[in-house]
Amino acid sequence: MRDDVLLDDEFEALLVYLRDQRGADFTGYKRPSLTRLVHRRMRTAGVDTYADYVDLLQVEPSELSALLDVLLINVTAVFRDPGAWAELAESLLPEALSRLDPTEPIRVWSAACATGEEAYSLAMLLHSLLGDEAYRRRVKIYATDIDERALAVARLGRYSAEALEGLSPAQRDTYFEADGTMLRFRADLRTSIIFGRHDLLQDAPISRVVLLSCRNVLMYFTAETQTRVLERFAFALHEHGVLLLGKAEMLLTQSQLFTPVNLPQRIFRPRPRAGAGRLAALAVGGQGRDATLRRAAEAAFVAAPAAQVVLDSGGTVVLLNARAQRDLRLTPEDVGRQFGDLQLSQRPLELRGSVAAVQASGQAVELRDVAWAPTQGEAGRWDIRIAPLTVNDEAQGVHLVFEDISDRHELRQRLGQLDGELTTAYEELQSSSEELETTNEELQSAVEELETTNEELQSTNEELETMNEELQSTNEELQTLNDELRDRTLEVDRVNGFLHGILAGLELAVVVVDTDYRVQLWNGGAERLTGLRSFEAEGRRLLELDLHLPSEQVRAVLRAVVVDAARPGPVDIALVDRFGRAQSRRLTVTPLQRSGGAVQGAVVTLADTPSAPDARTEAVDRTA
Numbered sequence: 058m059r060d061d062v063l064l065d066d067e068f069e070a071l072l073v074y075l076r077d078q079r080g081a082d083f084t085g086y087k088r089p090s091l092t093r094l095v096h097r098r099m100r101t102a103g104v105d106t107y108a109d110y111v112d113l114l115q116v117e118p119s120e121l122s123a124l125l126d127v128l129l130i131n132v133t134a135v136f137r138d139p140g141a142w143a144e145l146a147e148s149l150l151p152e153a154l155s156r157l158d159p160t161e162p163i164r165v166w167s168a169a170c171a172t173g174e175e176a177y178s179l180a181m182l183l184h185s186l187l188g189d190e191a192y193r194r195r196v197k198i199y200a201t202d203i204d205e206r207a208l209a210v211a212r213l214g215r216y217s218a219e220a221l222e223g224l225s226p227a228q229r230d231t232y233f234e235a236d237g238t239m240l241r242f243r244a245d246l247r248t249s250i251i252f253g254r255h256d257l258l259q260d261a262p263i264s265r266v267v268l269l270s271c272r273n274v275l276m277y278f279t280a281e282t283q284t285r286v287l288e289r290f291a292f293a294l295h296e297h298g299v300l301l302l303g304k305a306e307m308l309l310t311q312s313q314l315f316t317p318v319n320l321p322q323r324i325f326r327p328r329p330r331a332g333a334g335r336l337a338a339l340a341v342g343g344q345g346r347d348a349t350l351r352r353a354a355e356a357a358f359v360a361a362p363a364a365q366v367v368l369d370s371g372g373t374v375v376l377l378n379a380r381a382q383r384d385l386r387l388t389p390e391d392v393g394r395q396f397g398d399l400q401l402s403q404r405p406l407e408l409r410g411s412v413a414a415v416q417a418s419g420q421a422v423e424l425r426d427v428a429w430a431p432t433q434g435e436a437g438r439w440d441i442r443i444a445p446l447t448v449n450d451e452a453q454g455v456h457l458v459f460e461d462i463s464d465r466h467e468l469r470q471r472l473g474q475l476d477g478e479l480t481t482a483y484e485e486l487q488s489s490s491e492e493l494e495t496t497n498e499e500l501q502s503a504v505e506e507l508e509t510t511n512e513e514l515q516s517t518n519e520e521l522e523t524m525n526e527e528l529q530s531t532n533e534e535l536q537t538l539n540d541e542l543r544d545r546t547l548e549v550d551r552v553n554g555f556l557h558g559i560l561a562g563l564e565l566a567v568v569v570v571d572t573d574y575r576v577q578l579w580n581g582g583a584e585r586l587t588g589l590r591s592f593e594a595e596g597r598r599l600l601e602l603d604l605h606l607p608s609e610q611v612r613a614v615l616r617a618v619v620v621d622a623a624r625p626g627p628v629d630i631a632l633v634d635r636f637g638r639a640q641s642r643r644l645t646v647t648p649l650q651r652s653g654g655a656v657q658g659a660v661v662t663l664a665d666t667p668s669a670p671d672a673r674t675e676a677v678d679r680t681a
């Protein structure tokens with residue numbers, strides 16, 4: 058990189074670009090460290106000039122986040138700089154807390170908290186000092202940073218064991234719970250910590266904080282910027298509050314706003330602010346000085362925005378201002394009267410006693426948040442301060458200031474209410490967020506289950522596809538078989554037709570019976586010879602049919618063939634027909650055999666023979 062081209066005004070132009078176009082204001086940061094860090098980024102990005110770097114930032118969104126990563130150094134740790142934390146735990150914090158009303162909220166601000174370790178350290182410290190009940194009821198820790206990504210880490214409260222090495226084993230066990238390989242801050246104590254984005258240079262400070270920790274960030278700011286930030290801190294701190302800075306930071310500016318409590322540990326307190334009582338005392342002390350100053354002091358006293366009354370050492374009213382006449386219903390005639398004679402001394406409360414106590418002790422007394430309606434109408438809220446007036450260490454009288462804080466009271470109440478609503482909303486948000494996380498996890502596991510089911514379905518589908526292919530090939534084989542069968546059937550039909558034709562054409566009566574002598578076939582010759590139609594004969598026993606033959610003789614021949622497997626020759630049977638004529642018929646029975654030789658019935662043929670009425674040929678059994 059050529060240093061000669063790195064001109065300051067180009068660098069300032071880069072800062073202005075970052076502030077105006079990208080909302081990241083580094084104009085209040087110290088230049089030496091800032092330029093060093095920007096140079097580091099430019100070297101990595103391979104850019105030589107600031108102008109080129111601005112061009113790169115314009116076209117490359119990831120470069121801005123890389124630059125912010127470098128500039129907003131997020132380094133932090135739990136209980137970083139243990140000496141400061143020990144000082145807080147042992148004396149400063151218990152003392153500051155003891156000055157608060159036990160019902161008062163304890164507001165703490167961890168400014169520039171980075172990834173949150175400091176905020177959780179504050180939570181652990183306050184929890185150990187206050188105990189569980191008071192911590193939950195009173196503590197609110199506002200933890201802010203400019204860097205949203207650091208805040209996202211902080212909000213989780215989830216750290217590695219190495220990141221929590223600064224904790225004792227007892228602290229780790231008490232305040233963190235295992236979460237996978239990490240440790241997570243206890244959810245029930247986490248609700249007291251509110252994380253939010255806050256720019257120390259732009260945003261209004263958080264108010265009434267008892268402990269303000271702003272460490273290791275002021276050192277990056279110019280002296281002028283530090284002044285601005287410290288003024289805001291002075292405003293933010295409770296009057297008994299404590300300011301904790303980083304080990305390497307000094308209060309170079311604004312030392313009139315803070316006083317060191319422990320300089321080596323960089324712990325400070327706000328100096329008391331000048332109030333109305335102080336100015337009034339100054340005005341009284343001005344008596345005897347030059348007339349101009351006295352008149353100015355009197356004019357300021359008269360015009361002061363709070364009602365004021367001055368008593369001399371004998372308790373006589375010596376001064377009233379305009380607001381006292383308006384707000385307290387006093388009149389110029391009351392000047393010169395004894396304070397004890399005024400109605401004001403008894404109402405809103407017994408003020409005479411407080412005035413006497415101040416006169417006796419020389420110590421100021423403050424009566425806060427007194428409900429009172431000095432004029433007709435609604436009761437308001439008042440702060441009353443009674444302070445001794447001394448000139449050259451000599452008691453001169455008493456100064457009473459009545460400040461109407463009704464608006465502030467209402468605002469405070471509203472603020473408390475809003476604070477409560479905010480906490481509730483925050484808690485609801487957190488529980489919704491947890492529910493969402495649970496739902497998300499459930500959805501994820503449902504998705505995983507669906508994925509598994511899908512894979513199973515896919516493999517079933519593949520199996521079905523294979524089966525389908527097999528079935529298709531079986532189907533094709535069956536079709537071939539079917540075609541063959543059809544051909545055979547046609548062939549059989551043809552042969553059948555052929556045989557039927559032969560049988561029908563025969564003059565001879567042909568009958569086929571099974572082994573029960575049931576008729577299986579009855580041809581045309583049999584119909585003609587017996588007068589019985591085939592449908593009348595087929596299926597019936599042959600011997601039950603009216604054949605006009607001696608049935609015993611026929612049975613004997615049939616049995617010889619079917620049962621005895623004999624082969625009797627033709628038998629001529631003489632008979633007389635229904636017209637009384639002598640007839641002769643030749644009966645031939647041959648076995649019907651399967652291919653293996655087993656007898657499955659018999660083939661019976663009958664034919665008329667032309668022999669004489671008594672002529673008869675005895676059956677010849679060839680097997681005999």
Ligand SMILES: C[S@@+](CC[C@H](N)C(=O)[O-])C[C@H]1O[C@@H](n2cnc3c(N)ncnc32)[C@H](O)[C@@H]1O
Binds near residue numbers: 201255256271
């Ligand atoms: C080194 S860390 C300090 C963390 C912690 N306070 C500590 O001391 O351990 C500095 C932090 O200051 C933040 N920061 C820088 N400029 C800021 C600004 N203008 N307003 C708020 N935070 C700022 C950065 O984002 C960073 O997280």
